[in-house]
Amino acid sequence: MKGSHNLIDDGSSPEEAHGSGSGGGSCQRIRRELEEAREEIAHLKRTLHRVQQIARLGYWRLSLKSNELYWSAVIYDIFGVDPKTFTPSLQAFKAMVYPEDIESIESAIVRAQQQGQHDMEHRIIRPNGEIRWVHELADYMPEGDDQILIGTVRDITEQKRLELRLRQLSRTDELTGLFNRRYFMQRLLQELARYRRYGRPTSVVLFDFDHFKRINDTHGHPAGDQVLVKVSKLLRERLRTNDIPARLGGEEFALLLPETDLEEAVGVAEKVRQLVLEQEFTSEEGHRFEASITCGVSAFHGTEETVEAILHRADQNLYQGKRTGRNRVIADEWDS
Numbered sequence: 207m208k209g210s211h212n213l214i215d216d217g218s219s220p221e222e223a224h225g226s227g228s229g230g231g232s233c234q235r236i237r238r239e240l241e242e243a244r245e246e247i248a249h250l251k252r253t254l255h256r257v258q259q260i261a262r263l264g265y266w267r268l269s270l271k272s273n274e275l276y277w278s279a280v281i282y283d284i285f286g287v288d289p290k291t292f293t294p295s296l297q298a299f300k301a302m303v304y305p306e307d308i309e310s311i312e313s314a315i316v317r318a319q320q321q322g323q324h325d326m327e328h329r330i331i332r333p334n335g336e337i338r339w340v341h342e343l344a345d346y347m348p349e350g351d352d353q354i355l356i357g358t359v360r361d362i363t364e365q366k367r368l369e370l371r372l373r374q375l376s377r378t379d380e381l382t383g384l385f386n387r388r389y390f391m392q393r394l395l396q397e398l399a400r401y402r403r404y405g406r407p408t409s410v411v412l413f414d415f416d417h418f419k420r421i422n423d424t425h426g427h428p429a430g431d432q433v434l435v436k437v438s439k440l441l442r443e444r445l446r447t448n449d450i451p452a453r454l455g456g457e458e459f460a461l462l463l464p465e466t467d468l469e470e471a472v473g474v475a476e477k478v479r480q481l482v483l484e485q486e487f488t489s490e491e492g493h494r495f496e497a498s499i500t501c502g503v504s505a506f507h508g509t510e511e512t513v514e515a516i517l518h519r520a521d522q523n524l525y526q527g528k529r530t531g532r533n534r535v536i537a538d539e540w541d542s
């Protein structure tokens with residue numbers, strides 16, 4: 207029927223559809239379609255690569271049977287290695303993982319096999335020694351007798367830095383850089399749980415500067431601030447690393463002392479009291495002055511212990527120290 211080829215539009219020209227009689231027309235058409243498909247694939251590849259660069263997102267494919275690992279270009283960038291000289295493999299990847307995070311990588315692979323996917327964050331060490339944080343998402347797909355993991359990697363180092371900074375800020379006292387009340391209370395609750403479960407000794411020292419109002423009135427508020435800052439620095443430098451010094455507010459401070467019984471805690475309070483006494487402070491006018499503190503000490507005690515009770519006892523001891531002359535350490539007295 208004349209013109210019937212137009213009923214189905216296959217995109218070919220009438221000449222090609224009719225052919226020249228040798229079949230060369232349809233070959234040409236297939237070649238052109240192949241060429242177009244190649245161009246489209248190349249274009250999609252470039253777009254995919256660009257999008258991954260923008261998102262700092264790489265993808266990988268791992269065969270659990272052969273341990274063969276494919277990395278897209280962005281992963282080489284994230285890991286700081288050269289695709290010309292670095293050959294990815296499960297072993298080579300693990301060698302770049304931050305040692306403490308290896309175990310969580312291994313359990314993530316098992317989790318992906320059992321649950322079909324994993325979602326985790328870990329650190330890597332680049333060849334130049336730089337530590338980066340990455341976020342990985344992976345899917346597990348059995349393929350014949352092989353098991354394939356396919357996943358993405360995103361560099362989240364900046365986000366992690368910000369997170370850590372925010373966490374630090376949320377638990378730090380602005381003036382002195384010591385822990386704040388909120389963090390102190392959180393840690394006290396944790397230590398109480400440890401005490402209840404394992405019976406580990408834990409003590410608290412509360413201290414308060416003596417006649418601080420007089421220091422402010424005589425030498426000025428900035429001089430008072432300087433006392434708080436200087437003593438806080440001393441606490442950071444002279445206490446054990448797992449002790450927790452905090453500024454609860456104003457000129458009131460606390461020390462949470464894990465693994466420390468009452469007697470040892472009295473020793474720590476005495477040491478801090480002496481350190482403060484030995485310090486010399488200078489006002490803005492250049493006048494030298496001294497300061498002292500009074501400490502109340504208490505330790506977790508008995509099966510009914512609570513955070514409120516230990517703080518109340520330490521506070522009562524501090525109050526008694528103020529009443530009986532200041533510049534001293536008063537501790538719990540138990541009949542045992």
Ligand SMILES: Nc1nc2c(ncn2[C@@H]2O[C@H](COP(=O)(O)OP(=O)(O)OP(=O)(O)O)[C@@H](O)[C@H]2O)c(=O)[nH]1
Nearest residue numbers: 414415416417418419420422427430431456457528
């Ligand atoms: N410079 C300075 N002073 C503060 C700060 N926080 C609280 N103070 C002052 O600390 C003083 C505390 O006064 P009081 O509670 O009467 O106690 P005190 O004068 O130390 O007397 P005692 O504790 O009985 O020995 C007040 O004058 C507050 O204004 C601070 O951050 N900086």
